[in-house]
Amino acid sequence: MLAYAVILVEFVLSGRFRSISARLGMDVTMRVHQLFARTALALALLHPFLYRGAFNPALPWDATRQFTLTDDFGALASGIAAWVLLPGFVLLAMGRDRIGFSYETWRWMHGLGAVLIAGLLLHHTLAAGRYSTEAPLAVLWAVLLGIAVLSLVNVYVFKPLLQRRRAWTVASVKPAGLKTWELTLQPDGHDGLSYEAGQFVWLNVGHSAFSLRENPFSISSAPGTGPALQFVIKELGDFTRTLGQVAPGTRAYLDGPHGNLVVAGRGEPGIALLAGGVGVAPLLGILRQLRLEGDTRPTSLVYGNRVAEQISYRDELDALARDHGTEVVHVLSEPPRDWQGRIGMLDAAVVRELFSAPEKRDWLYVLCGPPAMMAAVEDCLIDLGVPARQILSERFTYD
Numbered sequence: 001m002l003a004y005a006v007i008l009v010e011f012v013l014s015g016r017f018r019s020i021s022a023r024l025g026m027d028v029t030m031r032v033h034q035l036f037a038r039t040a041l042a043l044a045l046l047h048p049f050l051y052r053g054a055f056n057p058a059l060p061w062d063a064t065r066q067f068t069l070t071d072d073f074g075a076l077a078s079g080i081a082a083w084v085l086l087p088g089f090v091l092l093a094m095g096r097d098r099i100g101f102s103y104e105t106w107r108w109m110h111g112l113g114a115v116l117i118a119g120l121l122l123h124h125t126l127a128a129g130r131y132s133t134e135a136p137l138a139v140l141w142a143v144l145l146g147i148a149v150l151s152l153v154n155v156y157v158f159k160p161l162l163q164r165r166r167a168w169t170v171a172s173v174k175p176a177g178l179k180t181w182e183l184t185l186q187p188d189g190h191d192g193l194s195y196e197a198g199q200f201v202w203l204n205v206g207h208s209a210f211s212l213r214e215n216p217f218s219i220s221s222a223p224g225t226g227p228a229l230q231f232v233i234k235e236l237g238d239f240t241r242t243l244g245q246v247a248p249g250t251r252a253y254l255d256g257p258h259g260n261l262v263v264a265g266r267g268e269p270g271i272a273l274l275a276g277g278v279g280v281a282p283l284l285g286i287l288r289q290l291r292l293e294g295d296t297r298p299t300s301l302v303y304g305n306r307v308a309e310q311i312s313y314r315d316e317l318d319a320l321a322r323d324h325g326t327e328v329v330h331v332l333s334e335p336p337r338d339w340q341g342r343i344g345m346l347d348a349a350v351v352r353e354l355f356s357a358p359e360k361r362d363w364l365y366v367l368c369g370p371p372a373m374m375a376a377v378e379d380c381l382i383d384l385g386v387p388a389r390q391i392l393s394e395r396f397t398y399d
């Protein structure tokens with residue numbers, strides 16, 4: 001029963017409900033989704049042994065076990081099918097990058113597989129479960145399944161319908177560094193998106209609103225600059241590698257805003273932004289908005305890249321340092337000969353050097369970058385005594 005309840009909650013976590021993603025953030029939502037999946041798998045695999053195992057003596061009121069166990073194969077078959085499918089389903093999700101499916105193919109399989117397993121489990125629960133056939137529990141299962149299915153309908157039907165009424169148009173696609181593009185969208189006949197700097201959207205460029213070809217990207221523009229939205233996008237796979245060929249005027253659809261990488265409303269006396277590569281995208285939005293609002297708190301941007309050509313918006317960052325007083329620290333692991341800045345990785349040593357002053361323990365730290373950088377920086381900040389509630393982070397990839 002626990003396994004099935006956890007599986008049904010998984011649908012809600014994938015339902016892209018803004019109330020969840022804006023409160024918990026994508027990172028926590030995905031971590032909980034992964035943790036729940038593993039928990040449900042362990043419980044489900046244990047389930048038959050809990051009935052049959054040596055540690056399960058017959059209950060005093062059911063010495064013959066005729067009330068707790070059934071041998072009706074019709075009732076057991078759906079459970080056995082789900083029991084066999086579930087490990088493969090979870091392992092496929094954990095190893096999807098290594099297996100080599102495209103993200104869209106995997107998403108189709110994940111969605112359909114989840115519905116199939118939930119349906120099999122509902123049948124098994126109602127047909128074989130002694131207690132689950134009692135009206136209150138049967139109603140609970142039906143309601144939970146209804147919520148789960150509605151979560152899917154929300155993502156694949158309701159949201160696309162809404163997106164069709166609020167379409168966007170590609171205004172420009174310009175280079176913004178090595179294999180990196182700046183994409184600008186204009187609202188098409190509506191007043192744009194209400195968002196906070198640092199949030200992200202699921203973006204679909206050039207496909208039907210119902211297409212699964214959508215990817216998450218952080219908004220790099222500031223809400224205060226008007227309705228146009230900007231993104232900084234690095235080439236990685238199918239979509240991002242072809243972004244440079246997208247023509248102005250192409251139709252786009254957005255689902256969002258999502259995420260909690262948001263500094264609006266935070267009262268910390270200083271803000272440090274730490275970016276690895278294209279992780280600078282949401283942090284740019286935050287810095288731009290702070291400058292627009294004339295926020296007088298001290299700000300630092302530590303921006304790590306491999307080579308100098310990867311640094312996006314260098315002139316704008318210089319201007320931020322000059323006009324807004326932002327301390328901009330570039331870190332390069334493969335610097336050119338004449339490089340005056342820091343050399344190496346954006347790691348614990350850099351963080352310790354820049355942020356170990358006692359007053360910086362009260363600052364807000366906003367992190368976005370590759371997993372290794374994030375782990376090193378988060379651990380170091382915690383070691384320096386920065387409370388976890390003052391560290392906001394967003395990962396662009398999940399294992």
Ligand SMILES: Cc1cc2nc3c(=O)[nH]c(=O)nc-3n(C[C@H](O)[C@H](O)[C@H](O)COP(=O)(O)OP(=O)(O)OC[C@H]3O[C@@H](n4cnc5c(N)ncnc54)[C@H](O)[C@@H]3O)c2cc1C
Pocket residue numbers: 026097102103104200214215216217218219231232233234235236237238239240241259278281282394395396397398
């Ligand atoms: C919250 C968030 C914000 C992001 N912001 C930015 C940004 O501002 N700039 C930027 O360059 N990149 C960003 N990314 C990463 C970006 O989403 C991927 O690089 C992009 O989706 C790759 O798509 P592709 O079709 O080119 O590559 P593919 O070959 O299709 O995918 C490569 C990998 O990207 C990931 N990915 C692909 N599609 C999705 C999807 N729909 N949902 C989740 N992950 C996916 C998967 O790990 C996949 O294995 C962000 C990711 C997340 C989760």
